[in-house]
Amino acid sequence: MKKFKLLTAAVMSVALAAPLALTSMTASAERYVLVSHAPDSDSWWNTVKNGVTLAGKQMGVDVEYRNPPTGDLADMARIIEQATASKPDGIITTLADFDVLSGPIRSAVDQGINVIIMNSGTPEQAREVGALMFVGQPEFDAGYAAGLRAKGDGVKSFVCVNHAISNAVVGERCRGFAEGLGVKLGDSMLDSGQDPSEIKNRVLAYLSSHPKVDAILTLGPTSADPTILALQENGYAGDIYFGTFDLGENIVKAIKSGIINWGIDQQPFLQAYLPVVLLTNYDRYGVLPGNNINSGPGFVTKDGLALVEKYAGEYR
Template sequence: MMASAESPSDDLKYILVSHAPDSDSWWNTIKNGIAVAGDQMGVSVEYRNPPTGDLADMARIIDQAAASQPDGIITTLSDFEVLKGPIKSAVDQGIDVIIMNTGSPEQAAEVGALMYVGQPEYDAGLAAGKRAARDGISSFLCVNHYISSPSSTERCQGFADGLGVELGNQMIDAGQDPSEIKNRVLAYLSSNPDTDAVLTLGPTSADPTMLALAENGMAGEIYFGTFDLGEEIVNGIKGDVIQWGIDQQPFLQAYLPVVILANYDRYGVLPGNNINSGPGFVTKEGLAKVEEFAGEFR
C-alpha cells in the first residue's frame, strides 16, 4: 500500500522579507520560487520588502512580520548590524527563521536562524576574479548599484582579491536610476580608458551598462562579467557583449526554505548543513535552459 503524498491541511504560513526595492526586477524569481513552493507544499506564503530598499524600513518590516506570528520567516541579512536585532527578536518569540540570499552561515547561526540558503558573496566575487585573472584581466570597474548593502561591496572586494589588485576607486556608487548608472559608467570609462573589464552586480546595473558600452563603442570589446541573470543579461551573453553571468539560483533561495520549513513544522526533519545555491557561471555555451526561464525561474 502506497503512502499518501497529500499535504496536511495545517494552515502553515511563511513570510519572506527581502531588502530589495520595488524597482529591482531580479526579485521576481524569488517571488515565483515561494509561490511554487507554497502551492506544492500546501502552505501560505507572502513576500514583503521595503519599497525603496531602505534597510531601516526592512528592519521594521521584520518586526511587523514577527508580530503577525507566522510559522516561519525567511529573510535576507544584507546588513548584519541593522537587521540582527529584529531577527533575534523573532527567534526569541519562537518563530523559525531561515536566512537566504545575503549574509553568511556564520551570521545566520549568530542570530539563531535554523540555517542559511544562498551564495556566499565574497566567495562568489573571488571565484569570478580568479576566472577573470586567468583571462588576462588586471583592472576593472565594479558598478555597485546597491552600495548601502555590505554584501554588494563583498562581491566587488572578492573580485579585486581574485585578481590580486586593490579595489580602491575601481568600485563606483552607481545608484538605482538607469540613466544615472549609464552616465556614471560612461564617465568612469572616459576618465579611465585603460580599464580591462567591467563587473556589474545584477540586471539593475548590467542593463544600463550595456547601453553605455553600446554608446561608447566598447560593447564586445571590453571584458564584461556580471552577477545574476535576467532577460537583457542573457541577450548580452548571446551577443558576445557579456562573457559570463554568475547564477546564484535565486529560485532555490526562495523555494528551498519554504519546503524545509514546511517539513520541519510537520515532521521535525531539518537538513544538517547550510545550502550554497551558487556560484555557477553561465556562458554562451550553456544558455538553452537559462534562456527559456530567464527572469522567471532563473
Template sequence: MKTFKYSRQAFLKTLLVSALVVTGSLAAAQSKFALISHAPDSDSWWNTIKNSVKQAGEDYGVRVDYRNPPNGDLADMARLIEQAAAQGYDGVIVTIADFNVLQGAIKKLTDKKIPVITINSGTPEQSEKLGAVMHVGQPEYAAGKGAGERAKADGIKSFLCVNHYATNPASFERCRGFAEAIGADFKKSTIDSGDDPTGIEAKVSAYLRQNPGTQAVLTLGPTSAHPTLKALEKGGQKGKLWMATFDLSDEISKGIKDGSVKFAIDQQPYLQGYIPVAVLATMKATNSTDLTKVAAAVKANSKSTARFNEYGLVPAYGARHIGSGPGFVTKDNIAKVEKYAGQYR
C-alpha cells in the same frame, strides 16, 4: 486466524501511517510564513524568488507572504521583520542585508521561538549568530573571486565594479573577491552607482573616461548591467571591453550570445525562495528540528525534485546550510537556462 491477525496488524499500521500523514498535512496547511527581502520594488531580479515562494506554497500547502521595503530602506525592512514577529508567523525567511541594522529585529523573531531561515545576502556564520535555522544562498566573496579568476585567466588586471545596491554591505564582497583575484585595488575599482538607469549609465561612462586603462567591467545584476551595456555601446566599447555580471535577464542572455558579456554568475535564486519554504513546511508538518532528516525529506519530495529537474537547478546540500550557487552561464550552456530566465532562473 494467523492470516487474519497479520492482515489486521497491517491494516492498523497502514491506518496509523495515514493518520500521521494527514496530521502532518493539516499542520502544514495551517502554516503561515513570510519572506522579507531588502529589495526595492524596482528590482525585477526578485521576481524569480516571488515565483518560487508562490510555487513552494502551492506544492507544500502553506501560505507565504512576500514583504519588502518599497524603496529598499533597511530601517523599513527592520520594521517589517518586527511586524512579522508581532503577527505570529510560523516561520520567517529573511535576507541579511545588513547584520548590524537587522539583528535586533531578527532577535524579536527568535525570542518568540519563530523559526528563521536566512537567504541571499549575508553569510552562514552571520546566520548562525542570528539564531537562524539555516542559510540558503551564494557565498558572495567566493562568487566574486571565482569570476575574478576567470578574468585573470583572460589577462585582466584592472576593472570597474558597478554596485547598484551599495545599501547592502554584503554586496561589496562580490567586488572585493573579484579585485583580489586579479590583484586590483578593491576600493578604487568600485563605484556606488545607485539604481537609477540614467544615473548608472552616466557614472559608468564618466569612470571609463577618467580611467581609460580599465580593462573590464563587473556589474552586480540586471539593474546595473543593462545601463552599463548602453554606456559601453555609446562609447564604442561594447564587445571590446571585457564584461561579466551577476544574475540573468533576457538582455544579459543576449549579451552572452553575442559576446558582449563573457558570462553571468547565476546564484539560482529560485532555490533561495523555494527551499526555505519547503524546509519550514516540512519542519512544521513533521514537528522535527533535525535538519538532516528535514533536508532529506525535501530532497526526496517528488514535487521539489520535479521542479529542480525541470529548471536545471542544483542545490548544494550541506550539513546545515544549503548553497544555491555560484554557477556560471556562458555561451556553452546559455541555451539550457535562457528558457527560464527571469522566471525560474
C-alpha cells in the same frame, strides 16, 4: 493552526504591512513570510517571488512576500517586526545589513519563530542571530572565483559597478573579485546608485576617465542593463571584458551577443523555494539538513544558454 489564529494574523498583516499574499489562506496550513530588502523597482526579485509561490503550492502552505518599496533598510526592519507580530510559523529573510536587521531577526527567534536567512548575509551571521540556517551564495567566494576566471583570461584591472552600496554583503563580490584578480580594490568600486540613467552616465564617465581599464563587473540587472547601454553608446560593446552577477532577460541577450562574457547565477529561485520546503518539513516532521546550502555560484556562458534563456526572469 486554529482558525481564529489565522484570522488574527491575516488582519494584522493587512493592517500593518499590506503584504503580497502569494497563496490563498487555508484553515490548517502553515504560514511563512519572506521579507526581502529589494525595492519594488528591482525585477530580479520576480524569480524569488516565483520560487516562494511554487513552494507554497507544492507544500500546501500559505506564503507571503513583503519588502520595503524603496529598499530602505530601516523600513525593512519594521516589516520584519510586523511579520513577527503576525505570529507566522516561520520567517525567511535576507540579512542585507547586520547592524540594522539583526535585532528584529533575533526578536523573532526569541519569540519562538523559526527563521531561515536567504540570499544576503553569511552562515556565520545566520548562526549569530539564531536562524536555523543560511541558503544562498557566499558572496566573497563567488567574487573570488570570478576574479580567478578573469585573471586566467588576461584581465589586470577592472571597475565594479555597485548599485547596492549600502548592502555590505553585496560589496563582497567586488572585494572577492579584486583578490582573485590579485589587485587592490582601491577606487575600482563605483557607487552607481540605482537610477538607470545615472548608472549609465557614471559608467560612461568612469570609462572616459579610465580608458585603460580592462574589465567591467556589474552586480546584477540593476547595474548591468544600463552598463550594456553605456557600452553600446561609447562603442566598447564586445570589446571590453564584461562579467556580471545574476541573470535577467537583457543579461542573457548580452551574453548571447558577446557583449557579456559570463554571468554568475546564484539561483534565486532556489533561495526562496528551498526555505519554504525546509521549514514545512521541519514543522511537520522535525527534519532539517545539518549544513547551510550554497545556491551558487555557477558561471553561465554563451555555450549553456538554452534553459537559462527560456526561463530568464522567471525561474533563472
